[in-house]
Amino acid sequence: MRWLLLKDLQILRRSPLQAALLIAYPVLIALLVGFAISREPGKPSVAFLNEVPEGARIAAGGGTKLPSVGVEDRICARVECVPVASRAAAERKVRSGEVLAALILPADLIDRLNSLSTLNPQTPEVEVLVNEEDPLKAQVVDDRIESLLGQANLLIAKRIAAEGGRYLSLVVDGGSFDVLGAPVEILGLRAVAKILRELRPAVPPSQRAPLDRVIRFATLARDNLDVASPLIDRLAQPIVIDKQSVSAPTPPLEVFAIAVAATLTLTFVILLLVAGSLALEREENTFPRLTRGLVSRSALLGEKVGLGIAVGLVVTLLMLAGVQLFVPLAWERIGLWLVAILLGGAALAAAGAALGSTARDVRAVSLLAFMVSLPIALLSLVPSGAVGAGLYDAIRAVTALFPFKPTLQAMTAALDPAGPGIGRPLLHLAGLTVAYGLIARLALRRFSTV
Amino acid sequence: MAGAAAAALETRKLVKRYGEREALRGIDLSVEPGELLAVIGPNGAGKTTLLSILAGIVKPDEGEVVSANGNVGWVPQQAALYRRLTVEENLLLFARLEGHEEPRASVKEMLELTGLRERRGEVVARLSGGNQQRINIAIGLLARPAVLLLDEPSVGLDPRQRARLWDFVLALAERGTTVVFTTHDIQEAERYGRRLLVLADGERLFDGAAAELREALRGEAPEAADGDFETAFVAFLQHRGH
Numbered sequence: 113m114r115w116l117l118l119k120d121l122q123i124l125r126r127s128p129l130q131a132a133l134l135i136a137y138p139v140l141i142a143l144l145v146g147f148a149i150s151r152e153p154g155k156p157s158v159a160f161l162n163e164v165p166e167g168a169r170i171a172a173g174g175g176t177k178l179p180s181v182g183v184e185d186r187i188c189a190r191v192e193c194v195p196v197a198s199r200a201a202a203e204r205k206v207r208s209g210e211v212l213a214a215l216i217l218p219a220d221l222i223d224r225l226n227s228l229s230t231l232n233p234q235t236p237e238v239e240v241l242v243n244e245e246d247p248l249k250a251q252v253v254d255d256r257i258e259s260l261l262g263q264a265n266l267l268i269a270k271r272i273a274a275e276g277g278r279y280l281s282l283v284v285d286g287g288s289f290d291v292l293g294a295p296v297e298i299l300g301l302r303a304v305a306k307i308l309r310e311l312r313p314a315v316p317p318s319q320r321a322p323l324d325r326v327i328r329f330a331t332l333a334r335d336n337l338d339v340a341s342p343l344i345d346r347l348a349q350p351i352v353i354d355k356q357s358v359s360a361p362t363p364p365l366e367v368f369a370i371a372v373a374a375t376l377t378l379t380f381v382i383l384l385l386v387a388g389s390l391a392l393e394r395e396e397n398t399f400p401r402l403t404r405g406l407v408s409r410s411a412l413l414g415e416k417v418g419l420g421i422a423v424g425l426v427v428t429l430l431m432l433a434g435v436q437l438f439v440p441l442a443w444e445r446i447g448l449w450l451v452a453i454l455l456g457g458a459a460l461a462a463a464g465a466a467l468g469s470t471a472r473d474v475r476a477v478s479l480l481a482f483m484v485s486l487p488i489a490l491l492s493l494v495p496s497g498a499v500g501a502g503l504y505d506a507i508r509a510v511t512a513l514f515p516f517k518p519t520l521q522a523m524t525a526a527l528d529p530a531g532p533g534i535g536r537p538l539l540h541l542a543g544l545t546v547a548y549g550l551i552a553r554l555a556l557r558r559f560s561t562v
Numbered sequence: 563m564a565g566a567a568a569a570a571l572e573t574r575k576l577v578k579r580y581g582e583r584e585a586l587r588g589i590d591l592s593v594e595p596g597e598l599l600a601v602i603g604p605n606g607a608g609k610t611t612l613l614s615i616l617a618g619i620v621k622p623d624e625g626e627v628v629s630a631n632g633n634v635g636w637v638p639q640q641a642a643l644y645r646r647l648t649v650e651e652n653l654l655l656f657a658r659l660e661g662h663e664e665p666r667a668s669v670k671e672m673l674e675l676t677g678l679r680e681r682r683g684e685v686v687a688r689l690s691g692g693n694q695q696r697i698n699i700a701i702g703l704l705a706r707p708a709v710l711l712l713d714e715p716s717v718g719l720d721p722r723q724r725a726r727l728w729d730f731v732l733a734l735a736e737r738g739t740t741v742v743f744t745t746h747d748i749q750e751a752e753r754y755g756r757r758l759l760v761l762a763d764g765e766r767l768f769d770g771a772a773a774e775l776r777e778a779l780r781g782e783a784p785e786a787a788d789g790d791f792e793t794a795f796v797a798f799l800q801h802r803g804h
Contacts, residue, residue, distance in 0.1 A: 123647065
């Protein structure tokens with residue numbers, strides 16, 4: 113078998129394009145994944161036009177006003193702001209695709225915000241210009257703008273709620289309050305009740321009943337308004353999220369990205385190599401010559417699977433070493449990586465052999481391998497809940513028949529110290545290796561046509 | 563069975579069916595050591611099926627194949643070579659797989675035999691069809707077979723390459739190797755086959771020397787019997803309903 117392995121490696125060496133792809137592919141994947149997970153998410157470029165006059169303030173009740181300055185800073189912390197001088201300039205930038213969208217704060221924005229606390233409230237509006245030529249891009253813009261406005265609304269609501277709460281405290285406890293720049297003392301319900309109680313003995317008993325009613329009102333109002341204060345606080349954000357995971361702990365995003373990249377590398381390299389190498393024996397007409405007493409069909413199959421595992425192992429480790437340049441990996445877990453790569457590689461190689469035994473030439477089998485593996489890989493990445501329950505069950509059943517998903521699960525478990533157990537996916541892979549090995553062996557019985 | 567010990571290769575009542583069609587219908591054959599047997603016949607006669615069964619690649623539905631020492635070399639119609647490997651690498655691989663104790667010495671011997679020593683480092687894909695066929699045959703010889711089966715060995719070769727190929731095959735026969743070959747070229751069969759086996763629709767129509775075929779035809783079509791061998795062969799088939 114070692115001579116066949118040597119022969120396949122010699123053929124690989126003589127195929128510069130194939131050999132270059134085998135090296136370039138993991139390096140490229142490593143670079144892409146490394147860059148993607150080692151950098152912060154890019155901010156979308158948004159043209160920003162602020163027409164609000166400087167010094168304008170948002171009224172917050174009780175005569176105080178919230179400063180509007182800093183709004184630009186807050187927005188530009190979330191997106192890459194491109195300042196523009198006019199609406200026309202903003203529109204030009206959006207049309208040309210230089211920016212994803214334009215955000216225009218009109219001059220009357222603060223006046224409209226302030227009108228919310230008057231008898232003639234107006235709806236504050238900000239203007240957003242978008243170029244929706246691409247539905248995906250339009251969705252991204254909508255999501256970003258919705259998120260920005262949601263945060264702005266929350267911020268304003270919190271500030272107004274805080275002011276409302278302060279005003280309530282004045283009513284309950286009393287204190288100083290500015291009116292047109294002059295301080296005004298507010299007595300407060302607590303002090304009112306106390307004063308009235310102190311006055312009560314001086315009031316004739318026949319006239320105490322109305323006084324008692326006022327004292328009772330002041331006491332009740334003070335107690336109930338005390339309760340109202342936390343309610344006002346909650347108005348700004350009535351619902352808070354208490355997220356609890358019912359599944360096994362999910363791996364960090366970068367670990368999952370590395371596992372996906374490693375599994376993709378393993379899948380394409382092994383599947384194409386094994387399927388192509390087996391088809392080559394048929395294309396070169398050497399299969400009947402080999403199996404005519406020189407090598408058994410099972411040994412030939414074993415050699416192809418071994419070739420796939422060996423090359424897949426080297427290429428995947430090369431890719432992981434490349435990723436290490438960007439993200440530190442837990443190399444102390446290399447034992448588990450090797451187990452995951454070897455078992456995943458065995459199952460993929462067996463699947464590649466089954467595919468390779470179906471076609472007569474290398475090009476046809478390469479196309480077939482791509483056509484099978486690409487949709488399976490994509491389906492394997494569909495999370496539960498993203499599609500209907502029935503469809504997800506169907507996807508789960510289909511992806512369970514192919515080694516991509518269990519290899520991904522095994523790689524994720526091997527890479528993530530806090531991740532799920534590796535035993536189940538390894539068992540799954542062992543089962544698939546046996547099943548595909550048997551299919552390939554049966555297919556090889558009718559492989560030889562003279 | 564009488565004579566079985568002397569025969570290098572023998573078949574008994576070989577039958578092969580592909581679905582409803584019978585590709586071979588009870589073929590009996592005995593080839594003596596050092597004999598050069600040409601298997602000829604029209605398309606679909608069963609020539610390649612017969613050779614594939616003799617080579618052990620296809621199993622017969624009925625009958626059996628007996629070879630004196632079980633060592634039968636097979637050279638398929640299409641060159642069975644790794645085209646991205648060199649001449650030497652191909653020979654070395656198969657010498658190792660054949661279990662030669664000194665595979666490099668065997669390779670050297672084959673390179674001398676094929677006359678391709680100077681081109682041993684060339685990738686097979688760059689060789690001419692004739693040279694590829696020589697390597698193809700040389701690999702078949704690595705098994706050191708007592709019987710060599712050649713399936714249409716001269717297909718696609720130019721006249722000069724054909725001549726060199728047959729010189730090579732005749733030299734093998736002179737060394738004592740039994741050669742059984744199929745061909746569509748009737749003149750080639752007459753020239754190089756010491757004995758002819760004519761198949762048609764899976765049946766054995768004739769087994770003997772070319773001169774004997776002409777004699778068999780003389781009573782039925784005397785003009786054809788004295789013409790060129792291809793004309794005689796076609797007339798022979800026609801008179802037997804093929």
